[in-house]
Amino acid sequence: MKRPALSDQLSVDDFKDFYWLKKELVAFCKTKGINQTGGKLEIAERIITFLQSGAIINHSTKPPIIAKFNWHHARLSLDTLITDNYKNTRHVRTFFIEQIGGRFRLNVPFIEWMRTNVGKTMKDAIAEWYRIRDVEKGKNHKREIAPQFEYNRYMRDFLADNPDKSTKDAMRFWKLKRSKPGDHTYSKTDLQLARD
Numbered sequence: 001m002k003r004p005a006l007s008d009q010l011s012v013d014d015f016k017d018f019y020w021l022k023k024e025l026v027a028f029c030k031t032k033g034i035n036q037t038g039g040k041l042e043i044a045e046r047i048i049t050f051l052q053s054g055a056i057i058n059h060s061t062k063p064p065i066i067a068k069f070n071w072h073h074a075r076l077s078l079d080t081l082i083t084d085n086y087k088n089t090r091h092v093r094t095f096f097i098e099q100i101g102g103r104f105r106l107n108v109p110f111i112e113w114m115r116t117n118v119g120k121t122m123k124d125a126i127a128e129w130y131r132i133r134d135v136e137k138g139k140n141h142k143r144e145i146a147p148q149f150e151y152n153r154y155m156r157d158f159l160a161d162n163p164d165k166s167t168k169d170a171m172r173f174w175k176l177k178r179s180k181p182g183d184h185t186y187s188k189t190d191l192q193l194a195r196d
Contacts, residue, residue: 017181
């Protein structure tokens with residue numbers, strides 16, 4: 001089945017079955033008056049709501065900011081509480097470097113932890129940073145890639161499973177895979193796509 005056009009006539013199942021670039025989702029939202037801000041998954045949820053009911057969501061699904069804290073300039077200490085308006089600022093990075101040392105680096109799991117642990121302290125955050133570092137040092141650790149980065153996940157998994165293939169090969173199979181309906185994660189059977 002050829003990928004259908006993204007239109008208000010598209011079924012939710014067909015929308016979910018195919019891979020869409022974020023810029024395609026944003027362009028569709030603009031034509032329908034749907035809020036196009038936020039991440040790819042958030043935008044896709046608004047489109048699904050629109051396709052199901054015709055409802056236009058023009059607000060973010062993120063919870064409203066309650067606590068105001070200036071993450072750019074406020075004095076930080078081990079007892080500083082993480083608020084729901086947390087930002088990874090230069091000021092915050094400087095604080096962590098002072099506490100942890102020059103080896104401190106931001107990483108996706110740590111940033112996600114900071115955003116989802118409102119009410120915990122910076123001391124808790126430092127303990128979590130060390131925990132994540134220890135996990136990532138493990139021999140069998142495979143870094144998590146967020147669900148909206150389907151291309152990155154596919155490329156990593158394809159190349160790990162096919163060490164004799166190049167990045168160019170992986171991109172070719174990704175293009176074949178994303179043009180088909182269904183799951184867009186790598187599978188050993190994808191090598192047969194070139195024969196279809």
